[in-house]
Amino acid sequence: MKIQYFKSTDTLYIEFSRGAIVETRDLDEDTVIDLDASGRICAITMEHAGERTGAPRFSFEEVAA
Numbered sequence: 607m608k609i610q611y612f613k614s615t616d617t618l619y620i621e622f623s624r625g626a627i628v629e630t631r632d633l634d635e636d637t638v639i640d641l642d643a644s645g646r647i648c649a650i651t652m653e654h655a656g657e658r659t660g661a662p663r664f665s666f667e668e669v670a671a
Contacts, residue, residue, distance in 0.1 A: 611655065611662040618655035619644050 608621040625642035627649070631639055636653035664671040 609664065611664075614660065616654055616656045616661075618652045618659060619649065619663045620652075621649045622646075 608619075610619045611617070611623075612619070623642070624632070625646070625648050627631050627640040628643045629641045630638055631641065636658070638651050640651075641647040642648050652658060
């Protein structure tokens, strides 16, 4: 997984896999998802991320099973 925040455009990009993207869908006016041939989400792009998510502040926590 790769997460990028572009401060100049206040855009958050979250890549879940590097599969070939065959479709892009609008979730709302400022959010799109990229799907592979099997319908799995490869990536999410979110505009106005600072207002909507608190980006670029970020934390990660791996929880053991």
